Amino acid sequence: MSEQLGIIGYDYVEFYVGSAKMWAYWHAKAMGFNITGYLGPETGVRDRVSYYLTKNNLKFVVTSFINPGNYDVASFVEKHGDGVKRWSLKVKDVKKAFDASLKNGAVPVRNPKKFSDDKGYIEEATIKLYDDAEIVFINRDNYKGIFKPGFGEPRQKIKIESKETGLQEVDHIVGNVRVNEMNLWENYLNKSLNFETFIEFGAGDISTQYSALLSKVVRSKEGAPVKNPINEPYEGLKKSQIEEYIDEYFGSGIQHIALSTKDIISTIANMKDNGVEFLQPPDTYYEMLKTKKIKIKESIDELKKHGILCDDSEGTGYLLQLFTKPIGDRPTFFYEIIQRNDGALGFGQGNFQSLFESIEKDQMLRGNFDREE
Numbered sequence: 045m046s047e048q049l050g051i052i053g054y055d056y057v058e059f060y061v062g063s064a065k066m067w068a069y070w071h072a073k074a075m076g077f078n079i080t081g082y083l084g085p086e087t088g089v090r091d092r093v094s095y096y097l098t099k100n101n102l103k104f105v106v107t108s109f110i111n112p113g114n115y116d117v118a119s120f121v122e123k124h125g126d127g128v129k130r131w132s133l134k135v136k137d138v139k140k141a142f143d144a145s146l147k148n149g150a151v152p153v154r155n156p157k158k159f160s161d162d163k164g165y166i167e168e169a170t171i172k173l174y175d176d177a178e179i180v181f182i183n184r185d186n187y188k189g190i191f192k193p194g195f196g197e198p199r200q201k202i203k204i205e206s207k208e209t210g211l212q213e214v215d216h217i218v219g220n221v222r223v224n225e226m227n228l229w230e231n232y233l234n235k236s237l238n239f240e241t242f243i244e245f246g247a248g249d250i251s252t253q254y255s256a257l258l259s260k261v262v263r264s265k266e267g268a269p270v271k272n273p274i275n276e277p278y279e280g281l282k283k284s285q286i287e288e289y290i291d292e293y294f295g296s297g298i299q300h301i302a303l304s305t306k307d308i309i310s311t312i313a314n315m316k317d318n319g320v321e322f323l324q325p326p327d328t329y330y331e332m333l334k335t336k337k338i339k340i341k342e343s344i345d346e347l348k349k350h351g352i353l354c355d356d357s358e359g360t361g362y363l364l365q366l367f368t369k370p371i372g373d374r375p376t377f378f379y380e381i382i383q384r385n386d387g388a389l390g391f392g393q394g395n396f397q398s399l400f401e402s403i404e405k406d407q408m409l410r411g412n413f414d415r416e417e
């Protein structure tokens with residue numbers, strides 16, 4: 045029996061990127077984030093800059109190195125490109141969560157530490173995830189300042205026009221791992237975080253004519269809204285999108301973050317107006333959807349107009365979802381937008397095939413579909 049960790053939910057996600065200022069601007073313009081805080085030379089930190097971005101319950105940090113001596117950020121970005129360095133879990137007691145996770149089998153990265161200034165203190169501890177990623181246990185209940193000690197007010201007072209995206213919170217965070225790594229990380233997360241596996245997609249469940257993948261979804265057993273799918277490539281005629289990710293990211297890492305909305309039609313319409321590119325399902329998808337006769341409030345023609353996908357293949361309720369194209373220069377990290385209706389718990393298995401066929405078209409354009417033998 046694993047020890048309880050006292051997990052409350054996701055807290056912040058931190059990206060390491062080539063230019064934090066540009067990433068902050070893009071997230072403000074395209075995704076509707078507020079630039080809420082800043083850390084850098086002006087706040088006493090000389091080797092990096094971070095922007096703290098918020099929207100409803102979403103808390104993102106984008107960080108860049110500003111001199112090559114910052115090995116942590118520089119080496120990550122050189123190898124992986126822009127990507128997620130760490131995601132965090134809010135816990136009741138950081139030391140207790142960290143000690144319990146270590147006892148359950150977690151690999152430690154940084155021991156529990158208090159960071160304080162005149163606005164109070166926060167506590168953090170870190171364990172390992174995938175190749176170069178991390179999971180942070182955090183508690184910020186005793187801090188009254190902006191995000192964490194070291195952060196101050198944003199420096200630029202610029203007005204960024206953006207249509208309301210209505211993005212609410214992190215629904216799930218997905219990892220892509222190499223062949224034979226999925227079970228290893230499933231086991232690691234289940235043991236060290238007191239998680240359990242609740243959905244498994246095996247050979248043949250998720251495949252197109254050309255490529256396939258395996259996937260398992262783990263979630264917190266403590267009732268916290270934390271869900272983490274893990275994908276692994278599976279043998280196919282061509283290179284799967286998971287293999288492409290592993291090749292282009294130079295290793296295992298975070299593939300996408302799903303962000304929830306209460307009104308996906310206006311979210312997608314406004315994000316498109318803000319300049320976000322989405323995958324486009326084929327028209328035949330909506331012919332197929334009509335034959336499925338899923339009981340939905342939205343009109344299928346309206347979903348088709350915006351390219352939104354609909355699925356009820358996991359039982360209760362139905363979900364609406366859509367995936368952006370990779371947001372950076374490499375075909376690696378992207379966002380999913382998701383609306384769960386009537387208690388839907390799934391991840392859109394019924395959509396995977398048409399979705400992957402649409403990704404494969406982009407892979408072909410990038411010359412990343414045929415395997416080099």
Ligand SMILES: [Fe+2]
Pocket residue numbers: 216218300302380391
């Ligand atoms: Fe997802």
